[in-house]
Amino acid sequence: MVSDWPMVPLGEVLTKSEEWIEIQPDGQYRQVTVRLWGGGVVLRNEVSGTEIAAKRRLVVRSQQFILSRIDARNGAFGLVPDFLNGAVVSNDFPTFNIDREQILPRFLEWMSNTRGFVDLCKAASEGTTNRVRLKIDRFLATEIPLPPLDEQRRIVARIEELAALIEEAWGLRREAREEMKALLASAKNEIFNEELRDKWPAVTLGEVADIGSGVTLGRSLSGPTIQLPYLRVANVQDGYLDLREVKEVEIRASEREKWLLQPGDILLTEGGDWDKLGRGTVWHGEIPNCIHQNHIFRVRVDPDEFVPEYLSALVGSPYGKAYFQAASKQTTNLATINKRQLKAFVVLRPPLSKQHRIVAYLDGLQAQVDELTALQDATQAELDSLLPSVLDRAFKGEL
DSSP states (O other): OGGGSOEEEHHHHEEEOOOEEEOOTTOEEEEEEEOSTTOOEEEEEEEEGGGOOSSEEEEOOTTOEEEOTTTGGGTOEEEOOGGGTTOEEOTTSOEEEEOTTTOOHHHHHHHHTSHHHHHHHHHTEEOSTTOOEEOHHHHHHOEEEOOOHHHHHHHHHHHHHHHHHHHHHHHHHHHHHHHHHHHHHHHHHHHTOHHHHHHSOEEEHHHHEEEEOOBOTTOOOOSSEEEEEEEOGGGBOSSSBOOSSOEEEEEEGGGHHHHOOOTTOEEEEOEEEGGGTTOEEEOOOOSTTOEEBTTEEEEEEOTTTOOHHHHHHHHHSHHHHHHHHHHSEEETTEEEOOHHHHHTOEEEOOOHHHHHHHHHHHHHHHHHHHHHHHHHHHHHHHHHHHHHHHHHHHTTTOO
């Protein structure tokens, strides 16, 4: 039990490192940063000596304990990984050598992931708003319960055994989500396969749709203006809308009708990152008087000729994505389409009744996917709480 463990000041197991080096203008230096909430110690960048303002920097060594004086109260601490041995940090990232005859580095690392350790760092920090800093002397004077090394090894082994099981559960969740996405992609691929495509009439999108771009942000305006909500690229996802944050833009009152979205409009992003290329969904009037920005195309079709959801599914199918990837203007990791390329997209035109059946089939599959996703989300909080619960029990001597 933890009550049997002696209380030991951190200063007895941690010694502040003072390994400084002079920065050479012609040298190359890897700089380290520490992510919040146990996110780890990572490479920030690699720079030349001329890019470092200070004359000297602190060297970090593998398996040292490092923290951010500014953000230790937000969980910014951890062990220096082997690959960052010899990297450098500023004085805002003190590092500590660990007395391995008293405490195992992994035991300390797991302990630092507990809420109690974060609270310890908060208590050791002081200062005014935006200038709160951890006080090293106060931090090192704080006591922690410290079991014998054999007990530390047992606890670490048990934590890592349970952490592996939790990570396995997370892996299964990720795989399930990917399989659900693959199910929809496979269904669309089957619907729009080459054999069926040859049986259906084909027209270009420009022949059957009115395609419009949206408002350009940051314009200087004169005359009467109005404020309207508008859709950004972040709002238009692959097959759905993310309306958690909808911003407003100022436009001329006379421009409202030109950009006003109507139920049944198909929204397509022009690109950027590969995942944004031709990404889209159907607008159903979710927000009154809503317009769209210029990086989103609005595609409007005659409902007597096309079911908008069918056309959106066609664009989002492997068939559609293959066209946009081939037709897009591409640079490193970026791809965009323009209005001309969008108009040239070849649309498959089965009978309206067939379009309705395709949409109903895909909606049924989407409903199954949504049900499985909801079941996963219902258990997410429980899974999220498992590791903190394990660590809480471990450092109370209950594991």
